[in-house]
Amino acid sequence: MDYTFTEIERKWQKIWQERRIAKAQDFSEKPKYYVLSMFPYPSGVLHIGHASNYAIGDAITRLKLMEGYNVLQPMGYDSFGMPAENYAITHNSHPRITTEEHIVNMRQQFDGMGFFLDWEREVSTCRPDYYHWGQYIFKKMYEQGLVYRKKSFQNWCETCKTVLANEQVEDDCCWRCGSEVIQKEMDQWYFRITDYAEELLDFSHVIEWPERVMTMQKYWIGKSEGARIDFTLENSSQKIPIFTTRPDTIFGVTFMALPPEHPLVQTWLAQEPDNAELQSFCKKVMNEDKLLRSSAESLKEGVFSGRYAINPLNGAKVQIWITNYVLMDYGTGAVMAVPAHDQRDFDFARKYDIPIQIVIQNLDKSLKLEELTEAYIEPGIICNSAHFDDQDSEAAQGEITRWVQEKGWGEATITYRLRDWGISRQRYWGNPIPMIHCPKCGIVPVPDEDLPVLLPDEVQVGQTTSNPLLSVPDWLNVKCPVCGEDAQRETDTMDTFVDSSWYYARYADAHNQDLPFDPAKAEYWLPVDQYIGGIEHACMHLLYARFIYKFMRDMGWVKGNEPFARLLTQGMVLKDGAKMSKSKGNTVDPQYIVDRFGSDTLRVYLLFASPPEKDVEWNDEALMGAFRFLSRTYRLIKGNLTAIQQGLQVREESEELSPKPVAQDAVPAESAPVAQDAVPAEDLHSSKESAKLSPELKNLRFSTHHCIQRWREDSLIRMQYNTAIAAVMEHLNHCTALKSTEDLNPAELSIYAQACSIIPQLLYPFAPHIAEELWQMMGHPNLLHESGLPIYEEKYLAQDTVTYVIQVNGKIRGKLEVAPDTAAGVLQELALKVENVIRALEGFELKKIIVIPGKMVSIAAKPQN
RNA sequence: GCGAAAGUGGCGGAACUGGCAGACGCGCUGGACUUAGGAUCCAGUAGGUUCACUCCUAUAGGGGUUCAAGUCCCCUCUUUCGCACCA
Incomplete structure (x- = not known):
């Protein structure tokens, strides 16, 4: 009579596998339903978060099967990336070997959980049959002008000779070797995600996404409407475009703020090697940790450049300051500073004794320069602004922009907080960017017939301090496909988020050898009907995937506008109030639970503990x-x-x-x-x-x-x-x-x-x-x-009787068991005869009686005088 | 600082459009049983009051709307998450 879960679970897993019941049928007559859980990085073991994620996916899958759908639930591995490379380094092995070993282990654990997964569609991003098509997509994007190279400042470790992500910089030092991290201007590959910024703000094509995720993405994209206005460098024809959302304050500009990275500042640095103040300030700011520098708490600092800019609207001459609070990669990288009406500019102007000019008055016109303790950022009435005086400041925004546009000084424009997506990684374990650098022809894509650019195996991971690919001459040195001369391959690999931004489409046709996938199969399966994963991907994976989907749509490969119709962000499983992690030693191994109590118990526990999107404390x-x-x-x-x-x-x-x-x-x-x-x-x-x-x-x-x-x-x-x-x-x-x-x-x-x-x-x-x-x-x-x-x-x-609750002034005073069809009048009479009700009504005068069919009789009464 | 979400027993959580607050589970208390098992079965379990019936108080706190508020409105507090000089 014992519940022999081990025996039962093995038995049914075997039967399901033998009958291949999880195999999804392309183009079945039945309506399709595509359930997808975010694929794991193959660490070698399933952790409890996976179990919880996949328990939800499996529940949906099996429900939809019972409902009669043709269900696809695939699984794969997000197997490129730094964790795999680092694991191999510390274990003195090769990431290809360790990754494949891990996949074998994970597959065993997946099987032991008994998930309904179509393994015939398995993908692993580090295998050539998958990354081939990532390279293909890269090339098509390049052909469409969506890929470009740009110099920008990066965290650079001189000892390791590599770019570091922000998370890898600890106290301005390299996490690995401890040497100082500097800002180095480097060429990087970028995806033009900003081309799709406007469309990515539009969620009208998803069926059901959590409001939270949409809000986070909208905020991340950060659309702001304003104007570009060209100031000019004094005694020069050089224009300095600025971006502002407050054209109504332009007559209040008293200085201009530029970051050290601004091209003009770079020119001045080159021209004035002996200007110690300028040189040391710029060097200091540029080498400051990016996170630290962009934090609102850090103090605003700057140096006067000795140069002036001319405000086109009133011809005013204003000082140009080089500051640490302006970002090069937002807007035009230059700010018209209006201290009276912007708090940051106000702080800066007070610190360096720069003039302040009020150009917007509050409604009772009581703002006085001498009394100003903070910037007045609210709307008001324009003043000190030539012929715009006395206008409402909000209305004046449009007026001024129109005037600027007429005069040819600038134009209305929209700026996004979203930056283009830098996908270059100076790492070995990633998808090689299929480009060749030819001294004669420049940058040339690898021809389609030479794809994939295989990641060489012979690299000695961990033996070199620079990108390992540079150390493989046989791989690095190629002939230029255009001129046939000696050339070199690109050694950057792609961010792994590129791999994961289209895998859901590959599942539709996982073994296609000629294309990323057959558009007909993609049309049948996509979009994913239910996507499940953690909220931590709100502004990364989920945004990138939407972007790449829209690109694939523009190529005619997929239909519709969104990859994921419904999104469920599942909560975390916590222990001792914190996320489980090896370093905290508070992990629970799902395999241990499965061995002791079975997969069914684990699943029921996880699903029963709370609604799927909430965090649960392990118990x-x-x-x-x-x-x-x-x-x-x-x-x-x-x-x-x-x-x-x-x-x-x-x-x-x-x-x-x-x-x-x-x-x-x-x-x-x-x-x-x-x-x-x-x-x-x-x-x-x-x-x-x-x-x-x-x-x-x-x-x-x-x-x-x-x-x-x-x-x-x-x-x-x-x-x-x-x-x-x-x-x-x-x-x-x-x-x-x-x-x-x-x-x-x-x-x-x-x-x-x-x-x-x-x-x-x-x-x-x-x-x-x-x-x-x-x-x-x-x-x-x-x-x-x-x-x-x-x-x-x-x-x-249908029940034989219904229970009516009787309330007197909102308090329960009795109950009635009556036939369901009892008339309201009868109920009122019965209610008033209940002993408790009579007692409660003593000294009260009836006001009215409300009968809610099937539920209650509510008596309102007021005290008798 | 800005934005969002959420605060319900000892715990995880129910209560869908305002209509019996605490479903279900965990834990706990008492009992039964014995193949002594991570058993099982039965009864109880928000707090207070009462021998009991009853009654009173409870959904972070304070106001309000309503016959009726965990649910709607206003204020305050707390927690979590996201963003954090974005001009």
Whole structure:
């Protein structure tokens, strides 16, 4: 009678594999449903976060299968990247070897979890058959003008000879060797994601995304409307364009602020090697940690450049300052400073004694320069601004911009906070950028027929201090495909986010050898109907993937505008209030849990703990609760198997007498509750035997249908698996409450069997192994994914009596058990006769009585004088 | 600092359009049972009050709307997350 989970889970995993039930059919007649969980980095072990993510995906998958969809749930590995390279270095091995070993281990653990995954579509981004097409996409983007090279300042470690990401800089020093990190101007490859900024702000084509993620992306893209206005360098024709969102304050400009990286400043630095103040300030600022420098707390500093700019609107001559608070890569990299109406400019002007000019007055015109303690940033009335005086400042923005445009000094423009995506990495373990540097022809793409550019194996990882690819002459040195002369390959590899921004499309056609994927197959499968992953990717992976999808759409490879129709951001599993991590030593190994209690227990625990998008605190004892629930289920059905089988037999016989429900070919809809395994026919209910039903059995029948109703609502529509499971638990409690099945008549047996037999179906999405086992035990020849969704019938939900709550002035004073069709007037009368109600009304005068049908009688009364 | 979300028993969480607050599970208390098992079964479990019936107080705190508020509105506090000189 023991719940032998290990045996059961192995058995069903074997059967599922042998029958290849998870293989998704391209172009099936059935409607498709594509469920995708973010693929893992192959660390070698599944962690609890994976288990939780994939438990959700698997629940959705199995629900959709029961509903009659052709479901695709694929899996793969995000296997390029620094963690793999670093792992290989520390283990004195090669990332290709360690990665493939890890994949073997992970696959074993995936199999042990029993997920419904179409492994025939597996992808691994570090394999040539995948990264080939990443290179192809790169080239197509290059041809479309979406890829370019740009010099920009990067964190650079002189010892390691590599660019470091911001996270790899600790206290201005290299995380690996500890030497000082400097800002170095370097050529980098960029994707022109900003071309799509406007479109990426538009979420009208997704079906259901969390508001939070959309807000985060919108903020990240940071659209601001304003104007570009060209100031000029004094005694020169050199223009200095600035970007401002406040053209209404332009008459208040008293200085101009430039960052050291500004091209003009760079020129001046070159011209004045002896200007110690200028040289040392610029050097200091440029070598400052990027994060530190851009933090709002750091003090504003600057030096006067000795030069002046001319404000085109009033011809005013203003000082040009070189400062640490202006960013080169936003807007035009130059700021018109209006200290009176911008707090940053105000702070700076006060510190360096720069004049301040008020050009916007508050409504009572009480702003005085001498009394100003902070910038006045609100709208108001224009002053000191020539012919714009006395206008409303907000209205003046448009007026001034129009005037600037007419005069040819600038134009209305839009700027985004979003930067182009720098994809160059000076790392070995990534997708090689398929470009060749030819001394004669410049930068030349590798011809399509030479793709993929294979990542050489012979690299001695960790042996060199620079990009390992530079040290492989056989790979590095090539002939230029255009002129045939000696040339060199690009040694940068791509950011791994490039690999993951199109993998969902590769799953549609994972083995295509001629294209990234067949557009027809992509059209069938895409978009992903339900995507599941962590919120940490809100502004990275999810934004990049949307961008690349739009590019692929423009190429005609995919249809529609968005890759992910619905997004679910699952919460983290915490322990001791913190994210699990090896360094904190607070991890829980899912494999250990599976070995001890089974995959079904782990899944039920994770899904039952909270709604999927919330974080959960790991709790060993609650895990036992899940285990006990499954054990109880197993005992109930195994212990009452004879009665259940007899009851199911009665049902079959009665169905033969009555018209069968119309066979359903995959009617996937949240609307119609229809399925193949229908509830017993009507005549059972209306027969004479039904009249003899004990209240106990009537309640059990109610529980059966009520449970199905709740389960469907919670799991299919609301995706609240915790309450769906709670509904099953409650129903199980009702089933076990019936102590003996010995005296049941055939009709009652049928009801009992029905009550028990829905349990495996309802459990299937959350605990599929035990569900299949119990289903088979009852004698069903099919597997559960073919069993259809359980259905409920309204007529069994009708109760003989309803309970009305009686409130007096909002407080409960009694209850009434009445027939459901009792008239409101009768209810009022009955309510007023309840003893408690009479007592509560003593000394009160009736005001009115409200009857809420099926729910309550609410009496409003006021004290008698 | 700006923005967003959230605050419900000892704990995880229910309560969908305002209509019996605390479903379900964990834990705890008492009991039964014994194949002594990460058992199982039964009863109880927001706080206070009462022998009991009853009653009172409770959804971060304070106001408000309503016959009726965890749910709607206003203010305050706390927590979490995101952004953080974006001109």
